[in-house]
Amino acid sequence: MRYLFILLLLVCTLSVVNAQKPPITNMTYKGWDMLLNYNISDNGKYIWYTYGSEVAGSSLVVRSVHGNYSRIFSGVMDAAFTSDNQHLVFSSPQGLGILKLRNNTITYDKRLSNYTLAAGGKWITAKVSDTLVLKDLHTTKEYAFKGVVSSLFNESGSVLLLNFRDSLVWLNLATMHLRKISSRSNIDNLVFAHADTAIAFTSGTQPDVQLHYFSNGMDSGRYVINAPALANMPLQFSEDDQLLFFKTVKVRDKQHESSYSKVSIWDYRDVRLQSQSAPDPYSPYTAVVPVSGGTVTYLENIDTTLVSTSGNKYALVSNVVNEEDGYWNDQQIRSYDLISLSNGLKKNIIHAPQQVRDFQLSPGELFVIWYDITGQQYFTYEIATGKTRCLTESITVSFIRERINRKEIFTYGIAGWLANDQRVLIYDEYDIWMLDPSGQTAPVNITNHYGHQHQTVVRVVYPHQLSILSVSDSVLLTCLDRNKNNGFMSITLGTNPAAAPIKMDPVVYHFPALVVFEPPPPIKARQANIYLLQRQSATQAPNLVITTDFKTFSPFSDIQPQHNFNWLTAELVHWPISDSLTGTGILYKPENFDSTKRYPVIFTYYEERSNELNIFPHVRLSSGTLTIAWYVSNGYLVFVPDIYRPTGKSGTAILQTVESAVRFLSLRTYVNAAKLGLQGHSFGGYETNYIIAHSNLFAAAQSSAGPAELFGLHGGLGFSGRSYHFISEVGQINQGVAPWKNPTIYIDGSPVLFADKINTPLLMMHNKEDGAVPFSQSVALFTALRRLGKPVWLLEYKGEGHVLYDWECQVDFTKRQEEFFGRYLKGDLPYTNLSKHN
Secondary structure, eight states, X not given: OHHHHHHHHHHHHHHXXXXXXXXXXXXXXXXXOEEEEEEXXXXXXXXXXXXXXXXXXXXEEEEESSSSOEEEEETOOOOEEOTTSSEEEEEETTEEEEEETTTTEEEEETTOOXXXXXXXXXXXXXXXXXXXXXXXXXXXXXXXXXXXXXXXXXXXXXXXXXXXXXXXXXXXXXXXXXXXXXXXSSOEEEEEOTTSSEEEEEEEETTEEEEEEEEBTBSSOEEEEEOTTBOSSOOEEOXXXXXXXXXXXXXXXXXXXXXXXXXXXXXXXXXXXTTSOOOXXXXXXXEEEETTOOOOEEOOBTTEEEOSOOOSSEEEEEEOOOGGGXXXXXXXXXXXXXXXXXXXXXXXXXXXXXXXXXXXXXXXXXXXXXXXXXXXXXXXXXXXXXXEEXXXXXXXXXXXXXXXXXXXXXXXXXXEEOGGGOOEEEEOSSOEEEEOTTSOSXXXXXXXXXXXXXXXXXXXXXXXXXXXXXXXXXXXEEEEOTTOOEEEEEEESSOOTTOOOSEEESSBSOOTTSSTTOOOOOXXXXXXXXXXXXXXXXXXXXXXXXESSSSOOEEOOOOOGGGGSOOEEEEEEEEESSSSOEEEEEEEEETTOOTTSOEEEEEEOSSOOGGGTTSOOOOOOOSSSOOXXXXXXXXXXXXXXXXXXXXXXXXXXXHHHHHHHHHHHTTSTTEEEEEEEEEEETHHHHHHHHHHHHOOOOSEEEEESOOOOHHHHHTSEETTTEESHHHHHTSSSOOOSOTTTOHHHHHHTOGGGGGGGOOSOEEEEOOTTOSSSOHHHHHHHHHHHHHXXXXXXXXXXXXXXXXXXXXXXXXXXXXXXXXXXHHHHHOOSOOOTTXXXX
16 A cells, blocks of 8 residues: 555656646757767777757767766867777867877867867877977877968878978878978869879969879979969869869950940840859869870860769760750750760760750769650660660669659659679669669569568668679668658668568658758768667657667667657647548647647648658747747647648648648547647748638638749749749649649639638738748738738848848747737737737
8 A cells, every 4th residue: 555655646746747847938949958969989989979059058978888988078069089099089168188088088288279180090280370280199299380371181191281381291191201292382272182192282373273293202293284274173083093173264354244234135035034144154164184184174164064973984964954944945955975084075875855864974984874754764874885775674663753742753763883883773662673784684672672562661871882882792771661660671782582670660760861951870880880870759859879780779878858848749640631542740749738628739831741750859949930849848739741732733732631631630629620720931831821712720820931822923033033934833833834724723723812711810921032932922912911801910021031040030930920829829818019000
């Protein structure tokens, strides 16, 4: 009985504590601790990470992977392990900090702050005024070089370049021997060759810039070219170090430049509108030359542009077109050529009007690959034989995104190539295919169709490493299933009859393109089988975990600011939109949720957002969107439905999706169906405007920078003076046709034309400097509703654009949005700050 009493007391105490957690406020974000940066030592024995907030600043934590070693340093944002695993280096308020890991001793040098570490772990450089300090971390011995403008270590850490105002010096760090390799002034754009024993650099100023090359063993650097067209810009070696890529720039002739005119003539024969920026003949363009000098091959000009990374022998180029007009004008479809880097000769591979995606040169320069939009197949062109082959005709699944909600064609993409161009890996909606670019071997689904069978998307974790792998090597994959669980899979590059995830968890570890700022891939210790990665969910802030097998994950950090507040939970919801279509969305509830209460619900949306289920929501001010964490913490439910829109039916599909979700959620007793709100920004703003023009289910709506009149939008300009035709017909608005071909769908899709049907109080935010959606769109809806006597307000922030960047504007908008919803969804006191009239 005594134990039962204690248990009941504990439960009651926890309930009281939970109920007493304060809600998030608008200024909570200032003290909100977050994981910032992190890394693991090469031997896998130590980890550092930084965390912090605006109020508290940042702190550095250094811990051993095994054992109890731990240290904390305040005021540190970033750090670096030396590659010999002996030191951790960081900038701090006390100066340059050097922590010796073996004996836990720390030294500070107040003179030094910003630093550069050399590979090998021995050397570090830092600037003190105009003096470069070179420090030996093993002996603490220092060398000072006065007058150094810049410096550069080679990849192996065996050489340091010292760039003085009137010379360039090569310092051999093994012997400490100094060798002057150039006496030129204004030396810049230093770059080491991949072999680490040669460099390239420029000297002089525009228009008299020279390109130089030096290799260890030469007496001094020598000219490669000396041309007035050479630009003072970064240089690049080819992978075999035999070529140098550089930029050329045409010198402006002011005498022959056209004078300013007050008139712009818009001619129907022009390739671009007068509002668009035409290709600039004075822009920098890429060229290439052998390191030994000789003939320069010009790869780009006003009519030609590079389309992929250049190799040792070839590059891919295309003609310069106004590509967004290509869907109605065949002359604005790109053609693609293979160009020789040795002599500039071109071989046409794709000729307009054929349209392709994923056009790229294989790393080994044996093949060119592309996806043909009309044929819906992948092809390769074999450079040595000139043969073109279809690689996917035996595969029945689609490689294009069929749920992209627009008429544009997007593929799932190319994962990468294996070593020596043996195979190329291609994504479908769920799985990964291994194709033989020579067409001799049949395609292999290396995930054994696991993805399609289990509705799990599988992707490569380290695509940049594929080029060093061969058939039968193992590769690490990341998986995301239909319930938004995340995990990893390890397979061999071949047939895998038992392909399956190692483990799936209701969290996010890593998945490419999951959200805009996706959690990065796991970091592997270079000399040990141990990985460091993030883990997060809607209820758990991003923190570090370590693993050796991707089955067991051990927590390494514990930053949980949400524990101090009434936080939230997230539920994946499925509901019937129609007899043939099921909807998916996320329902956010407060941590102190009480099923006996009735909550107001705000619906917010864009396109597909259900993949955010296990993403930890941001705590921040609004820049035009809805801060979900604030609203849920303050007593709202928030629902985020995926929006599916067939071409030409965007409006009706949006309405059907949201209204069906309302009907479904309203069956839950805790949903107050009389207090429903809408919120959206940009395209989400259009969705909001459209819904209230066709539905009376909502008590309040807030749209930010949203279109409202599709005829004017179609004929308008946005995104740096571009025509809205493309976006309206085949892009995000997705009408499918021009308004003169089918004016009815533009009428049906224009909320302003149904202004007399709008009864939902509306708060809009839009700014004159918006370069994406014209400000006139919101003005049109506002003036219509104002004339009809409907409750509507428009917030315009001076100097702001499509989103709010100014802190004061963000604070103001955040408060007004919150008080607007508070008035109409919670019955709070009337909001007097929206109008001069009380």
